[in-house]
Amino acid sequence: METHFSPRAKLITFWVLTGLVLLVLASVFNVLAPFLWAVVTAYIFQPLINGIVRRTRLPRPAVAVVLYFALVAGLVFGVVNLWPVVRTQALGLLNQLPGSAESAVQGVEARYPYLVAQLGLDTATLQAQINDLIKEVSSRAPGTVVTVVQRLVHLLIELFVYLIATFFFFIQGDRILAAMRGRVPHRYHREIDRVAGEINATLGAYLRGQLLLVIIMSSVTYVALSIYNMPYAIFLAIATGFLELIPIIGPWSAGAIAVSVAALAPDPPFGWSNTTLAIAIGVTYFVLRQLEDVLVIPTLIGRIVHLHPLLVIFVLLIGTTIGGVLGLLLAVPSAAVVKILLQYIYGKLVADVERRVVLLDDRADLPALLDELPGLTNRHIVLLPQPGLLAWDDLPTIHQFAVAATRHGVDLSVVTADPVAGSLATAVGLDTTVVPAGAPLPRRPRPARPNRPRPSRSSAPRCRPERRAGGQRVAGRAAGFNRRLAGAPATPRPSPCCPLPAA
Numbered sequence: 001m002e003t004h005f006s007p008r009a010k011l012i013t014f015w016v017l018t019g020l021v022l023l024v025l026a027s028v029f030n031v032l033a034p035f036l037w038a039v040v041t042a043y044i045f046q047p048l049i050n051g052i053v054r055r056t057r058l059p060r061p062a063v064a065v066v067l068y069f070a071l072v073a074g075l076v077f078g079v080v081n082l083w084p085v086v087r088t089q090a091l092g093l094l095n096q097l098p099g100s101a102e103s104a105v106q107g108v109e110a111r112y113p114y115l116v117a118q119l120g121l122d123t124a125t126l127q128a129q130i131n132d133l134i135k136e137v138s139s140r141a142p143g144t145v146v147t148v149v150q151r152l153v154h155l156l157i158e159l160f161v162y163l164i165a166t167f168f169f170f171i172q173g174d175r176i177l178a179a180m181r182g183r184v185p186h187r188y189h190r191e192i193d194r195v196a197g198e199i200n201a202t203l204g205a206y207l208r209g210q211l212l213l214v215i216i217m218s219s220v221t222y223v224a225l226s227i228y229n230m231p232y233a234i235f236l237a238i239a240t241g242f243l244e245l246i247p248i249i250g251p252w253s254a255g256a257i258a259v260s261v262a263a264l265a266p267d268p269p270f271g272w273s274n275t276t277l278a279i280a281i282g283v284t285y286f287v288l289r290q291l292e293d294v295l296v297i298p299t300l301i302g303r304i305v306h307l308h309p310l311l312v313i314f315v316l317l318i319g320t321t322i323g324g325v326l327g328l329l330l331a332v333p334s335a336a337v338v339k340i341l342l343q344y345i346y347g348k349l350v351a352d353v354e355r356r357v358v359l360l361d362d363r364a365d366l367p368a369l370l371d372e373l374p375g376l377t378n379r380h381i382v383l384l385p386q387p388g389l390l391a392w393d394d395l396p397t398i399h400q401f402a403v404a405a406t407r408h409g410v411d412l413s414v415v416t417a418d419p420v421a422g423s424l425a426t427a428v429g430l431d432t433t434v435v436p437a438g439a440p441l442p443r444r445p446r447p448a449r450p451n452r453p454r455p456s457r458s459s460a461p462r463c464r465p466e467r468r469a470g471g472q473r474v475a476g477r478a479a480g481f482n483r484r485l486a487g488a489p490a491t492p493r494p495s496p497c498c499p500l501p502a503a
Contacts, residue, residue: 029322029323033158033323033326034158034159034161034162034165035161035162035165036326036330037162037166037326038161038162038165038166038168038169039165039169040207040326040329040330041071041162041166041169042166042169042170042173043173043203043204043207044207044208044211045067045071045170046173047204047208048067049063049064049067049170052067060171060174061171064170064171065170065171067170068166068167068170071166072163082234085234086234086235086238089231089232089233089234089235090232090235092231092232093231093232093235093261185407186407186408188409190377190408191377191378191409195340195341195344198340199337199340202333202336202337202340203333203336203337206332206333206336207329207333209297210244210245210329213241213244213292213296213297214241214242214244214245215241216241216296217240217241217244217288217292217296218237218238218240218241218242219237220288221236221237221240221241221285221288222234222237224284224288225237225258225281228262228269228277228280228281228284229269229270230258230261230262230265230269230277230281231261231265232261236254236257236258236261239254239257240254240258240285244292245328245329246313246316246328247309247312247313247316247332248309248312248313249313251285251289251292254285255281255282255285255286255289258281258282258285259278259281259282259285260278262274262277262278262280262281263275263277263278265277306336306339307332307335307336307339311335312332312335315331315332315334315335316328316331316332318331319331319332319334354378354379354380355379355380355382356376356379356380356381356382357382357384358381358382358383358384359384359386360383360384360385360386360389361386361389362389363389366397369401370397370400370401370404373401373404373405373408373410373412374404374408376408376410377408377409377410378409378410379410379411380411380413381405381410381411381412381413382413382414382415383412383413383414383415383416383425384414384415384416385414385416385418385421386416386418387416387417387418387421388418389418389421390418390420390421390424391420392420392424394424395424395427395428398424398425398427398428398430399428401428401430402428402429402430405430411431412430412431413430413431413432413433414430414431414432414433415432415433415435416432416433416434416435417434417435417436419434422434
């Protein structure tokens, strides 16, 4: 005999398996990094693929392949042409830091000797510490080279996996989503589509908006720094763009780095002093930040995440600790997705179940009600079939009701006084209540009659005339009856309220 899980056992099994899967994914997160990058890339470019397919009517695989190779070509171009410049400027800035720091300390010592005396700064001691740091780095150079080579090999493997996975998601991303949706019972499709729509709107607006924000801010910052002839302009511009991913702290950190580089620049442009150049760079970053808040962010991203800034900073720290750059990118949208799911669960916990009672007194109502069931998800429907409405031949129809109710998540029950209808509903597994035949059935209340004013006792007596043969009217039945018993002729007498007609 085959064993079936109860609903509670199914629920417990589902949550246990979900917890195990999450633990396994957390333990192998570093291995999943290229796959996650591939998912993010395919998700960002998915609307572009869909738009091209709708407008050009080209096959989706062909559009995906062309866009994929265009992406790979752009990536190769950036690695070949842009990466060497960024690397050279970054190394130059790092090499300049010791001399710039020493020059800054000497300048402060020359201009503000009292401050140096109060702080206890010693230029010779600082120079000795810098030399010790350089020697320590030089001693670790062989091991560092080996580590760099290992890291380079690992990076190439991850890049290869990323490209393969991205191509796969570009081609079959929609099929994967459709297959995952098909695994879910049909009665949950409406709920899943609604929640998935909210998640898609949040993730799409944030990820695509952040990508465009990084590109825009990097480009605009590079143009501004090039006007000032700032050294290391490309490196500072790219760093500024990526620091925009960190709200509040990121933009101010980018401005502080640029101002520091300007204050320590060996050859300020236009004959300016380092102080003048630093002030100009600070004002430029402040203006760009204000334009970003007014124009760029509301247009590209908006306030769709709806998270408190402190919570955003907290999840960014957690994401960076767990996943590095990928965690920094996915921390905020992941928190927004968790917020949407918690709101959905809370709404289900506090929501009241809608109850609807349907009186079935005509067989023609059965097909219409069966077609209406898909729109009654998560509702309690009580059917009241009248006695004699259903027969034994209606078993397939009642079975269709049970199947449709289970598929669409409708809590369907039957209350009837007909034993045939009760037997059919019980046979197909519906919650059935059969009212005994002798039990009183509720009746419809009669409409209340309007109150009419009654005549007072002091008014004239009412007359109730009675028609007899010959068309004569007499008042009162007792007087005529007594006269007939006595054998007297039926002589009419006038009544005060009904006078006799004239002869």
